[in-house]
Amino acid sequence: MHPLWNELRRAIPLIVHxxxxxxxxTWTTIRVALVSTGCALALGMPIALTIGLGRFRGRRVLxxxxxxxxxxxxxxxxxxxxxxxxPHAPFGSLRYANTLTAVYIAQTVLALxxxxxxxxxxxxxxxxxxxxxARAFGASRRQLSMLALREARIGVLVAVxxxxxxxxxxxxxVIIVGGNQVDIDQTLASAIVEQIGNGTTTYALALGIxxxxxxxxxxxxxxxxxxxxxxxxxxxxxxx
Amino acid sequence: xxxVWDEFRDAVPLVFHGNPYLxxxxxxxxxxxxxxxAIAALIGLPIALAIGLGRFRGRRVLxxxxxxxxxxxxxxxxxxxxxxxxxxxxxGSLHLVLTRRSVFIAQTILAxxxxxxxxxxxxxxxxxxxxxxARAFGASRVQLSVLALREARIGVIAALxxALGSTxxxxxxxxxxxxxxxxYDQTLAGAALFEGNAEHYEDAIAIGYVLMVLIFIAMCAxxxxxxxxxxxxxxxxxxx
Numbered sequence: 001m002h003p004l005w006n007e008l009r010r011a012i013p014l015i016v017h018x019x020x021x022x023x024x025x026t027w028t029t030i031r032v033a034l035v036s037t038g039c040a041l042a043l044g045m046p047i048a049l050t051i052g053l054g055r056f057r058g059r060r061v062l063x064x065x066x067x068x069x070x071x072x073x074x075x076x077x078x079x080x081x082x083x084x085x086x087p088h089a090p091f092g093s094l095r096y097a098n099t100l101t102a103v104y105i106a107q108t109v110l111a112l113x114x115x116x117x118x119x120x121x122x123x124x125x126x127x128x129x130x131x132x133x134a135r136a137f138g139a140s141r142r143q144l145s146m147l148a149l150r151e152a153r154i155g156v157l158v159a160v161x162x163x164x165x166x167x168x169x170x171x172x173x174v175i176i177v178g179g180n181q182v183d184i185d186q187t188l189a190s191a192i193v194e195q196i197g198n199g200t201t202t203y204a205l206a207l208g209i210x211x212x213x214x215x216x217x218x219x220x221x222x223x224x225x226x227x228x229x230x231x232x233x234x235x236x237x238x239x240x
Numbered sequence: 241x242x243x244v245w246d247e248f249r250d251a252v253p254l255v256f257h258g259n260p261y262l263x264x265x266x267x268x269x270x271x272x273x274x275x276x277x278a279i280a281a282l283i284g285l286p287i288a289l290a291i292g293l294g295r296f297r298g299r300r301v302l303x304x305x306x307x308x309x310x311x312x313x314x315x316x317x318x319x320x321x322x323x324x325x326x327x328x329x330x331x332g333s334l335h336l337v338l339t340r341r342s343v344f345i346a347q348t349i350l351a352x353x354x355x356x357x358x359x360x361x362x363x364x365x366x367x368x369x370x371x372x373x374a375r376a377f378g379a380s381r382v383q384l385s386v387l388a389l390r391e392a393r394i395g396v397i398a399a400l401x402x403a404l405g406s407t408x409x410x411x412x413x414x415x416x417x418x419x420x421x422x423x424y425d426q427t428l429a430g431a432a433l434f435e436g437n438a439e440h441y442e443d444a445i446a447i448g449y450v451l452m453v454l455i456f457i458a459m460c461a462x463x464x465x466x467x468x469x470x471x472x473x474x475x476x477x478x479x480x
Binding site: 074075 | 246302304308312313314316318322323326328340405408409410411412415416419432433435436441445448451452
């Protein structure tokens with residue numbers, strides 16, 4: 001047990017004294033998580049609303065596809081995004097390969113399924129009378145969307161948190177499209193892979209502790225939300 | 241677009257010409273997926289049954305822990321195993337770092353939370369009268385477990401699907417503890433990461449196809465099982 005304990009004793013000061021490297025990686029990670037989740041939210045919301053509220057043919061097929069996209073291996077997403085970004089590819093002239101922008105793009109693609117699959121599920125779980133009534137009262141499409149999002153807000157928040165958690169902890173796509181370069185596009189998770197490869201376990205441990213802390217905070221928020229939503233649900237049930 | 245298409249076309253022969261390198265990776269991946277999911281089911285289902293059927297203190301805490309386990313970043317699992325398995329670590333004498341065995345262990349540990357959390361939820365979702373009636377008729381613990389598993393079959397199989405999917409496509413843990421060594425302990429996802437990183441796009445894409453096909457086959461096989469389970473459940477419902 002001794003060497004492990006020593007590692008831990010050396011790793012803690014790296015965090016407490018705000019080691020430059022650890023801080024940089026942490027900020028990059030938080031930025032990547034926020035930016036890509038934000039982009040996924042903006043891109044995914046119209047699709048999610050279409051699937052959740054629309055009444056056209058093929059809506060169920062779309063929802064099944066959206067659910068299936070949750071199972072997409074991140075490695076594949078990484079490879080496909082990279083194939084479009086390398087110098088000779090369609091978007092190669094933008095020179096995004098091996099940059100932070102490429103990481104943003106790949107992570108957005110990975111966060112999108114959470115919005116597209118979880119938000120419609122939350123909308124469809126609303127009491128059916130609610131939306132029908134709004135429709136009967138002549139709500140416009142925009143009003144209906146606003147109503148659905150407001151009522152399903154807990155589900156939307158859960159989707160956002162799931163997307164944040166996945167972007168925080170993703171390794172494969174980040175390494176493939178970004179090349180895992182120190183101080184450019186390395187995130188906590190991919191930095192751990194590199195530090196273990198280098199044999200600098202102390203840094204890996206410090207980064208691991210920070211990552212764990214971030215994930216724990218997210219999970220605490222999620223649990224609190226779910227408790228809260230349980231309450232709301234109950235109140236709603238009794239009146240219906 | 242031409243380049244993207246070329247990559248696509250060049251990848252196809254790699255799959256069909258039975259590249260021995262690809263063949264050995266596929267075989268290893270299938271082994272890892274099947275063995276890891278099976279062991280995870282062996283370990284996880286009893287725990288899920290205890291959570292779902294047991295009436296002891298701390299049952300809810302266990303369920304919350306299992307749910308939290310779903311959110312643990314694979315990289316952190318890899319880091320933890322690495323620290324345990326390095327020669328100077330507590331389990332260093334087992335010589336597991338950078339071996340195929342460590343890949344099996346890592347993927348099994350990642351699969352367990354899926355089995356436990358999702359199966360327990362499925363068992364808890366059973367109509368409460370069913371289990372109480374069985375208890376009242378004096379069903380033994382084994383009989384009760386078999387009944388619960390049979391009735392919650394849809395959810396249990398969904399849990400196994402999720403577990404299998406994660407063992408097929410997860411890289412974070414195995415890259416750290418197994419080292420993702422070329423020609424030795426690479427799974428398909430690990431190999432795609434390796435080739436993508438080395439900018440061998442045809443290889444990465446070819447491996448990606450195979451991975452997708454494998455995931456698709458696994459999902460279809462288990463999905464069929466699930467459908468058959470659905471029939472049984474439907475028959476049960478009207479009698480209630």
